[in-house]
Amino acid sequence: xxxxxxxxxxxxxxxxxxxxxxxxxxxxxxxxxxxxxxxxxxxxxxxxxxxxxxxxxxxxxxxxxxxxxxxxxxxxxxxxxxxxxxxxxxxxxxxxxxxxxxxxxxxxxxxxxxxxxxxxxxxxxxxxxxxxxxxxxxxxxxxxxxxxxxxxxxxxxxxxxxxxxxxxxxxxxxxxxxxxxxxxxxxxxxxxxxxxxxxxxxxxxxxxxxxxxxxxxxxxxxxxxxxxxxxxxxxxxxxxxxxxxxxxxxxxxxxxxxxxxxxxxxxxxxxxxxxxxxxxxxxxxxxxxxxxx
Amino acid sequence: xxxxxxxxxxxxxxxxxxxxxxxxxxxxxxxxxxxxxxxxxxxxxxxxxxxxxxxxxxxxxxxxxxxxxxxxxxxxxxxxxxxxxxxxxxxxxxxxxxxxxxxxxxxxxxxxxxxxxxxxxxxxxxxxxxxxxxxxxxxxxxxxxxxxxxxxxxxxxxxxxxxxxxxxxxxxxxxxxxxxxxxxxxxxxxxxxxxxxxxxxxxxxxxxxxxxxxxxxxxxxxxxxxxxxxxxxxxxxxxxxxxxxxxxxxxxxxxxxxxxxxxxxxxxxxxxxxxxxxxxxxxxxxxxxxxxxxxxxxxxxxxxxxxxxxxxxxxxxxxxxxxxxxxxxxxxxxxxxxxxxxxxxxxxxxxxxxxxxxxxxxxxxxxxxxxxxxxxxxxxxxxxxxxxxxxxxxxxxxxxxxxxxxxxxxxxxxxxxxxxxxxxxxxxxxxxxxxxxxxxxx
Numbered sequence: 029x030x031x032x033x034x035x036x037x038x039x040x041x042x043x044x045x046x047x048x049x050x051x052x053x054x055x056x057x058x059x060x061x062x063x064x065x066x067x068x069x070x071x072x073x074x075x076x077x078x079x080x081x082x083x084x085x086x087x088x089x090x091x092x093x094x095x096x097x098x099x100x101x102x103x104x105x106x107x108x109x110x111x112x113x114x115x116x117x118x119x120x121x122x123x124x125x126x127x128x129x130x131x132x133x134x135x136x137x138x139x140x141x142x143x144x145x146x147x148x149x150x151x152x153x154x155x156x157x158x159x160x161x162x163x164x165x166x167x168x169x170x171x172x173x174x175x176x177x178x179x180x181x182x183x184x185x186x187x188x189x190x191x192x193x194x195x196x197x198x199x200x201x202x203x204x205x206x207x208x209x210x211x212x213x214x215x216x217x218x219x220x221x222x223x224x225x226x227x228x229x230x231x232x233x234x235x236x237x238x239x240x241x242x243x244x245x246x247x248x249x250x251x252x253x254x255x256x257x258x259x260x261x262x263x264x265x266x267x268x269x270x271x272x273x274x275x276x277x278x279x280x281x282x283x284x285x286x287x288x289x290x291x292x293x294x295x296x297x298x299x300x301x302x303x304x305x306x307x308x309x310x311x312x313x314x315x316x317x318x319x320x321x
Numbered sequence: 322x323x324x325x326x327x328x329x330x331x332x333x334x335x336x337x338x339x340x341x342x343x344x345x346x347x348x349x350x351x352x353x354x355x356x357x358x359x360x361x362x363x364x365x366x367x368x369x370x371x372x373x374x375x376x377x378x379x380x381x382x383x384x385x386x387x388x389x390x391x392x393x394x395x396x397x398x399x400x401x402x403x404x405x406x407x408x409x410x411x412x413x414x415x416x417x418x419x420x421x422x423x424x425x426x427x428x429x430x431x432x433x434x435x436x437x438x439x440x441x442x443x444x445x446x447x448x449x450x451x452x453x454x455x456x457x458x459x460x461x462x463x464x465x466x467x468x469x470x471x472x473x474x475x476x477x478x479x480x481x482x483x484x485x486x487x488x489x490x491x492x493x494x495x496x497x498x499x500x501x502x503x504x505x506x507x508x509x510x511x512x513x514x515x516x517x518x519x520x521x522x523x524x525x526x527x528x529x530x531x532x533x534x535x536x537x538x539x540x541x542x543x544x545x546x547x548x549x550x551x552x553x554x555x556x557x558x559x560x561x562x563x564x565x566x567x568x569x570x571x572x573x574x575x576x577x578x579x580x581x582x583x584x585x586x587x588x589x590x591x592x593x594x595x596x597x598x599x600x601x602x603x604x605x606x607x608x609x610x611x612x613x614x615x616x617x618x619x620x621x622x623x624x625x626x627x628x629x630x631x632x633x634x635x636x637x638x639x640x641x642x643x644x645x646x647x648x649x650x651x652x653x654x655x656x657x658x659x660x661x662x663x664x665x666x667x668x669x670x671x672x673x674x675x676x677x678x679x680x681x682x683x684x685x686x687x688x689x690x691x692x693x694x695x696x697x698x699x700x701x702x703x704x705x706x707x708x709x710x711x712x713x714x715x716x717x718x719x720x721x722x723x724x725x726x727x728x729x730x731x732x733x734x735x736x737x738x739x740x741x742x743x744x745x746x747x748x749x750x751x752x753x754x755x756x757x758x759x760x761x762x763x
Contacts, residue, residue, distance in 0.1 A: 069756040072393050073418030078758065087748075159572050177567055178730045269727035284390050286716035287414050288752070 059300070065293035072287040084294035093270060094278075094295075098302075101275040104188050105252035111192035112248060113241070116199030121229060123200075124207040134204065141197035145258025152190040153263055176264070180271025183264050187272050190259050191252060199244050206240035207233060238318045246310050253303050275299050344369075344376040347635070347642040348402035350392055352385035352627060353461070356595075360662045361406075367658070368649050375642035385411070385627060386715075396420065396632065403635045403643045407457070408627045409447075410714040413532075415630060416456065417712075417757045422631040422640065424647060425454035431644040435651060439669045443697040444624045447708040450763040451533070457628040458647045459668045461659065463591040464622045464693045465513045467612075471605035473501050473584040482609035484619075486553065489585075489612050493562035496584050506566035506574035506583035507554065509725045511718040512625060513587050513611065514551065515542055520706045521613050521696075522546055523620040527750075532710040535761060536754040540717070543736075543743040546614060552735045555728060565729065579604065587611065589625055590693035594664035597686045608689045610696040621699045623708045626665065657681075666693045710762060712753030717746040 033040075066084055068077040088094050123134045140148075155162045158175040166174040176183040210233055218228045257276050260266060266273040266281060273281075276299065283292025351361045358381045365379035382388035385408035395401040407415060415421055428435050437445070437455060444462055449455045469482050477495035496504040519526045524545040529538040542548075557563045566574040566583065574586040579600045593608060600606065613619045629650075631643055649655060656672040659665055660681075667673040673694060676682065682691040700706070711717060721742045728738035 069752070071418060071756055072414050073420050074397055075418050075420070078756070080755075087752075093745075178565065180730075267723065267726055269730060269732060270723045273723075281719065282716065285386055286713060286719070286749075287393075287411075288713065288716065288749075290756075291752075 062293040062296050065290050066297045070289040097273045097278050107188040108191035108252050109248040112195035116196045120203035137200050146262045148194050149259045149262025156186045183272050206237045210236050242318045345638045345642045346376045347639040349379045349404040350382050350402040351406040352388035403639045405630045406627045413712040417760050420633045423456045424458045433648045443621050446702045447624050457630045459628050461626045461665045462624045463589040463626045464697045465517045466608040467587045470584045486612045486614050501584050503564045503583035505563035505585040506577040507563040508567045508574045511721045517622045520622050522617050530704045540743040540746045543739040555735050591664040620706045622696045713749040716749050720745045
């Protein structure tokens with residue numbers, strides 16, 4: 029393959045410099061600061077800090093409630109990713125079939141992506157309210173069945189559904205684009221050979237969408253680990269009894285609400301390491317099964 | 322005031338180099354939101370209209386916690402306001418940082434006379450250093466009470482609102498028997514169930530006189546009457562005498578009360594104003610002091626709410642302006658303005674007596690609020706009822722909350738839950754002491 033390149037490297041450097049500067053200011057510098065704080069005890073109002081080595085990490089990793097939080101984060105991340113990908117795929121397949129009114133429908137599905145996470149949380153608070161929301165019908169049928177303010181499992185389920193709902197539209201855009209980039213001739217040829225709709229999906233469309241699946245998987249998992257704050261904050265506040273105290277929410281509540289900057293910094297480093305590790309695993313083991321066309 | 326004016330005018334011309342007609346501006350960041358945020362803004366407008374030397378620039382920060390968080394971030398960038406409205410739980414870090422100008426000192430330096438001895442002791446002790454000098458300015462102050470539905474009480478044959486927990490239990494049973502399915506709407510609150518409960522019973526929350534005497538403090542609430550009280554709450558919940566009503570459950574305790582579903586709920590006296598506004602006119606209700614257990618001598622409760630802190634690193638002109646604003650807020654007329662527009666209580670004897678004399682508390686909508694003053698001034702504060710001064714207090718409250726939630730949902734016993742909360746709270750205190758090694762509260 030032929031590659032185009034600049035002969036003088038300083039032009040290239042000048043062109044990428046603004047981008048690198050932005051990344052440095054908004055990512056590397058704060059991250060470096062967080063790494064430093066993670067090894068100290070930082071006084072919130074300034075006024076100095078003490079070097080404590082690995083103490084912050086030891087405290088966190090020996091805390092059973094932290095592992096509880098890690099577990100909840102994994103359940104949330106994988107649960108909402110699976111739900112969001114599944115739902116988006118079904119919706120995209122339908123939109124691609126060009127059923128009646130699919131244009132309006134395609135637009136409507138994209139909208140939720142523009143809604144801020146706290147607004148999503150508020151909307152779902154109404155839907156899931158055990159006394160007054162849509163789910164209160166469950167309680168009229170079986171009294172006391174649904175109450176996420178007491179049941180940790182239900183609270184986590186609720187947060188997972190809300191998190192998935194927010195991701196569905198993003199995934200939908202990509203899945204629909206992937207479906208539409210599959211040459212019509214392939215599906216038409218299969219149809220002429222007598223392959224049913226389901227058969228064409230399984231043997232032609234889904235395999236050809238594999239690269240998109242992989243991309244969406246990586247993005248969704250990363251997003252679920254790092255961007256669940258708004259939903260948790262408005263829906264459950266981490267409760268009941270820490271059932272929805274996801275890692276990213278715990279960083280917020282310890283660092284910003286509790287003024288424990290160092291503990292929160294150490295948790296951020298752990299979370300960052302975890303997301304990097306997960307992404308690495310996905311590229312190493314999942315991507316091998318993906319065929320790019 | 323005259324020397325202040327002269328001084329600030331001089332400072333202004335030297336430091337800012339502005340025209341002499343230009344008022345000195347200072348920033349004030351406050352945490353109150355909604356209607357109460359409007360009241361804060363209104364005090365600023367009133368201050369700005371009352372004189373021409375200074376101009377208060379008041380910025381709402383969407384909640385006490387955010388006000389403190391944002392101020393810390395701004396402080397680190399040297400962009401912080403002169404005045405900050407900070408809540409009780411945020412003060413330990415601020416006190417140890419030393420990055421504030423004690424109001425007592427500020428007023429003395431600015432030549433403004435404030436009768437500090439006139440403040441209610443339950444408020445004065447909370448906001449003053451070990452030498453008895455105020456470090457921050459009391460402003461919006463409250464204390465907890467309970468609200469009860471008078472019609473429901475009449476149905477149940479209850480002629481007066483009980484002052485003991487034994488009496489409360491009897492009232493719950495009577496209300497239930499009279500067909501009121503939710504005698505009390507309950508939401509766990511560390512401020513009411515733990516802190517103010519311990520004050521009223523004169524029992525410790527933590528060692529070192531609740532943290533006042535040093536940083537090497539340990540929590541003691543898992544060894545006191547508090548445990549028995551929380552076990553009672555759990556038992557009452559199981560017996561259906563009280564119901565959990567939290568925002569997460571869809572309807573808050575206050576809304577459950579206002580809609581007539583529940584007969585009793587506990588909250589700050591500050592809610593007196595809100596309940597009066599949102600309750601339907603036919604709802605008869607009143608307030609009473611928080612109960613104590615029989616056989617325990619009742620003590621004073623302490624102040625909640627927030628106080629105003631003057632931060633370090635500002636110019637003398639800005640300090641003069643802030644001092645003038647604080648002095649303005651402390652006048653009886655301005656205290657009255659706050660009280661008429663909120664559910665807060667007066668902070669000085671003079672203001673309270675003046676209000677009483679003018680009949681403020683004898684008619685609705687303000688009648689009943691004097692019960693908060695009765696509660697606050699029941700006894701002179703003891704070493705255990707001065708207040709609570711704990712580092713990492715917000716996290717300790719959160720630990721208490723999470724553990725109590727776990728116990729209420731039956732995951733563990735209340736005693737186990739409180740032991741865990743105390744143990745985890747102690748780790749937070751130890752960490753706080755380590756962060757501020759070698760320092761002590763002023």
